[in-house]
Amino acid sequence: MIERAVIIRNRTGLHTRPAATLVKTAARFKAEFFIQKDSLEINGKSIIGVMTLAAEQGSTLTLRFDGPDEAEAAAAIVQLFESGFDEQ
Amino acid sequence: MSNNPETALSGQQEIILKGVAAAHGIAIGPAYVYSKHIPRVETKAIAPGEVESEIQRLRTATARAEKELQKILRFAEMKLGAQSAKIFEAQIMILGDTILMGAIEQRITKELKNAEYIVADEISKYRQLMMAAPDEYMHERAHELDDVMNRIIRNVQDQKLFSRLEGESIVVSETLTSADTIIFSRNQVLGYATDLGGVTSHAAILSRSLKIPAVVGLRNATKQIRTGDLLAIDGYAGTIAINPSATTKESLHQKAQRFKEFEERLAELAGLPAMTPDRRTIELSSNIESPDEIEFLRIQGSAGVGLYRTESLLIGKDSYPTEDEQFETYGKVADGLFPDAVIFRTFDVGGDKLAPGSVQEENPFLGWRGIRVMLDRPDLFLNQLRAILRASTRKNVRIMFPMVSNLWEVRRAKILLDQAKGELRGLGIPFDNRIKIGVMIEVPSAAVMAEEIAAEVDFLSIGTNDLIQYLLAVDRDNAAVAHLFQQFNPAVLRSIKHIIEAGHRRGIWVGMCGEMAGDPVATVLLVGLGIDELSVGPTFLPEIKKIVRSIKLKDAKRIAEKVLAFKTEEEIKEYLSSVVKNKVPEIPLEEELGA
16 A cells, blocks of 8 residues: 655645546556545545545645555546646 | 406516526526436335346446536537537546546445445535635535536436426526526526526526526525526626516517617617717727627627736636637637637636636735736746637737736836747747737726836726726725715716827827726717727627717717716716717617616
């Protein structure tokens, strides 16, 4: 299992478009992917779950990956957050 | 719309509800209270042998729900454009959420309960979390989720999508989603009345382009109105009358008639220029915010668009649209208006207009808004400038910067515009290299410095709403001080005179795109002060044109001089109203307009 902490950099936070990108990317991997914000943990492969996170710019999330390709999954997802979901 | 003695005899009281006028027009007809068709969900136990068929029922229902949404999406793309239709895409994605659907199917198997109960229970969990979040955006998301949930449940229960009205009706509902508005508009809907919502909601914008009267923000209309009640909707005044009295019906009937006749008379003016009898031509253009409005402008005989509010692209969005998405809209507008011109105002966000991902401010009207935001976010600004430039190949596009408060901002914006041009040039993308640029004068410091600003640009346009608010330090949405928001305050009029003269000294044209430009009481004065262009809401075009065509420039100048000698707003308003009443008696002034 791998755990990573990320900060939301893009201005709009995890709004619809970034949420969709996140879920689509996660779906490419076998590893389970969970996102924790404060006391709430949701499945990162579920669009409805990700939409539930009121994650604004600047908030911190803990990402947890578990599965055979967890390292690759973690790298790809963390990259998304770091690039600010390539907004604009 | 004849008198109805039964209503009076049965003792049904007329009740007037006050809301916000969202789309003009008057209609009288029976109410249809649209209760959003929230399906009832009962818990039912199922036998282990029924699990498979229950899951099959759910899958069929989800597939049907998706088909419905795809249909709405396509219809919305047609009516609203691809950008605005995106809200329906998010709903479709939820239907395809394998984690959610997997969890629901698993619970059906384990708990041996009916599909609709599990769907409602599972989705409600997420809904509650969204409603618990402090921000409005999450609450709207929760409503979208409701929509998806109800759509699945309704299909599980094998009910057809409700979209038929029996005969003509005024649709009354708590809220109307874009989907509702679109679906109803295929029936004989006479009007829309909703408890919630503002004039900028999707449904309101849509009813305007569909030309169906709408009143929103009625608070508890759905509680007071029952299906079949006779309603009168006044989309000018923003009121609904339940069981309208004979007098009310008669006066609304007259009002509708008056507007109809007036509009017909004015329609004759459509092909004529806004020119005074002594041949001074005023450029008369419109303020719009959607390509859908262009067709209406054509009917009104407008020459062009003096203010295109690009921030309408941001309504309901959670991020700024890309350059290509913006270009799609701007190109459509520029092509649709050609050979007439359009002035694109760059994103005017902040203040009361929320930007995607914007910050909370103590005092937003004095905060991060308009050009200030764009200069701090050159990435966004360059995106928009390139998109506008790309739409300018037919040379009928101009750019205007809002909320400018000093000269540096103008210069900085020009540098960024040059950069955007350079980038396009480098890519070999064509645009109008000599595109005209202007500044919206709406901050008192910019008004004072109008001449220096004029020296930097090709035109000025006076934004009266903000100029008055800032000059008089009055928030007109604050009921305690709203009466101090004086459009005809002498300080306001002297500022306008100063701005027009400053522009003319620098040899550029000066227009006005605030509400004052569309106020028939102000027209003679503005013409007399030398205004070159008036940009007004499209519905005001004919009457403003009528006034311009009725008064000689020479008389207007004399009237303006007299107005400038007055010291109070009361004297000025009274005098100008009497001028209009005498010279253009057929114009219905404010009290009759009910606006």
